[in-house]
Amino acid sequence: MTVADHLRTLLDTPVDSITDLGASHEWTLHRAILGDRTVFVKTSTAPTTVFAAEANGLRWLADRANRPPELLPEVLAADDRMIVLPWLDEVGATPAAAERLGRELAALHASSPGHYGAPWQGWIAELPLDNTLSDGPWSRWYAERRLAPYLPRAATHLGPDGVRLLEQVIDRIDVLAGPPEPPARIHGDLWSGNILWTADRAMLIDPAAHGGHRETDLAMLALFGAPHLDRIRAAYNETHPLAEGWRTRIPLHQLHPLLVHVALFGASYRAQTLTAATTALAA
Template sequence: MAAPREHVAGLLGVRVEHVGDLGTSHSWTLHRMSLADGREVFVKAAAADGGFFAAEAAGLRWLAEAGPHAPVPEVLAADERTLVLPWLPAEPPAPRAAERFGRDLAALHTASAPTAYGAPWDGYIADLPLDNTLDGGGWPRWYAERRLAPFLRRARPHLSASDVRLVERVIDRIEELAGPPEPPSRLHGDLWSGNVLWTGGRALVIDPAAHGGHRETDLAMLALFGAPHLERVLAAYDEAAPLADGWRRRVALHQLHPLLVHVALFGASYRARTVEAARAALAAAS
């Protein structure tokens, strides 16, 4: 799809001087644009309305409601086919920025907390739908019914029958595996290291699958594929908003959903890690 120069100009009310194409991601294209007023912006564009950008924009704005220091970029414009954010130059992650990120993430999770799990908009992770049905009950059953079970169905073609039964055991035992009750937190929801942008001496989070959830989920996702200075991030987080005892034993439980997402998206190459996470989640309660 060609870069939507005129469309972006209309959304922003500013002429687009230059467009740089940055490739594709999932079912959309990525662009860097220079504007006549001197600004540079980052643009995601889709050929048709899939609901993705509405969910992403809603999530970023909702996360920003946590306070002025919420680690999210401003949404400059969004509609059914386009999302426009400021262009933020990347820089190498530094230890001090990692510590600030831990504190910012703790504040995001604990300030202005939502009253229910889920979100008041249709969710997506990548371009797969997420069930964001709001629920004021407990997190364990919500996680099992809205995250694990739907993506186990999607991943099933790439799993063996014994693999499926293993994940079903996690779902059946979710109440005892989930640890102490936690109130809902504003979550990024897809916080792998690729969705952390190091810029301006801090870290900002992008591409959210935002919803009210369990705060250990974001921390587990940071660890899933490795994040720079992770232990500094976690230490600063725990100092600002102490985590419940045993949270490290529950990392695998929180990683099980994103791993099922990866199986659904990319096939059996993620099967072994998914099975390992399910086994580790069960073993943590024994």
């Protein structure tokens, strides 16, 4: 079945045209025109639970009281080979949109799901995420579900000394994690590439959503840089003040995505990962 045929069946609507946009990880990306609307389509050649996780995450992040309704795109359809979202026209980030994102991200985090993890199998890129539900503490959940599972796959690139360094972080996680925080609804993979800047606001896409620590999303924004990051942080902190010492914990929260990058892309991320681990231990 072609992408157009699959899309036509899934939405029960005529498909006027499809434009291929290349690939991301193991999926192909497309822009489709359906009469008077345009949609974004991501597809897989083999059945996968990745799209269910993405759809669940977007819906779950939006399923809270007093939510900013435009922060997350509506899921138009999803099955085991395709997910369909509204097409978003991108423009450059503005200071005003960045400040709005900071406020709305703070509002998102202020809504606690009551547990760490999520009631579905998670994914980050093509790697599985263990979303086993837990009442906490977050430190143990993070060590057992977000750090330890990626060490075996990253070990070849980290080397024995690097693995031991990460194991020290895991051993000291309760001390390094800072003051207790209630679970927050977090995006879970909030690097700048998962923020689309539209005419007046930011939209969040491709979540690895779960109940986690709100500092994780802010640390991820800082990992590869985000437009107007200082404005995002300032607006966030005015809306939902961060706990003392949050800046010193940034490297700890960055260790999970860095380990994922080592597992996916190899030794080119080794030095950055070990620097983050060393800095986390020093804090």
